[in-house]
Structures are given as structure tokens and as C-alpha cells.
Amino acid sequence: MPHIEVKLEAIPVDKPLRLEHAGRAVVVIRSADRITAFPDSCPHARWRLSDGEVTDGILECPGHGWEFDVTTGACLTVPAYCLKPLAVCIETDCVRIELQQSDFASRRCDPASQILASQSRELEIAKPVPA
């Protein structure tokens, strides 16, 4: 499966990071205790989320200010939309992000799949991030 690997130390805390591979762009967000990744495209008008800001676990899109929970991808501004969490695996000092085509396809939320996705991602990324 296509994927991106990045060194943990290359991901700044609370500052969105854009990574690209094979025509797909992702935004990676490192918080104090977890790392999450989403397609780097706002579901509203496709502005780059990596140009946004993270404050208290909320990512604000630079386009029109929609806010997203960085843990689940839930849109706090318009709940019918969400960010699709990508599978993230942390091994020692390396972060691997899976790039499944279907994760880049939809802008609308499927609440059931989002809940399942966020639960599975939490388990995968629950390892503490070294300081």
C-alpha cells in the first residue's frame, strides 16, 4: 500500500505539516500525546489545511475558518463534513502514514465510518510520543 514515512523529530508540535507522495497530500498534526494525519484538503472549498493553525486540539482552516477536532477529524463548524483520519503507525522514531485511495475520495461525513476510523486510529497511535 502507498505510504509516507517521516522521522518523528521532523514533525513540529501543534503546527500542521504537509507531506506529499504520488500525487496525494496529507496534513500531519503532532500533539503532546498523539499524531494524526488527514488528507490536506478542506472539505469546504479544498484549501490546504496545512496552512491552518492548531490551538487546543482544534485545527482552523485558513480558508473560511471551519474548525476540526485533530483527534477525530470531526468538523465542529458544519458536522455534516469531516476529515478522514489516515492510518498512522509510530515505531520508535519513525511515523508511517498509509495512503489508501478511498480515504481521499469523500468530503461528506459518514458518521459510522468516522467513529470506527477514529477508534482504530486511537489504538494505533496511543503510544506516548517521546519528548
Ligand code: FES
Ligand atoms: S476552505 Fe476550509 S473553511 Fe472554506
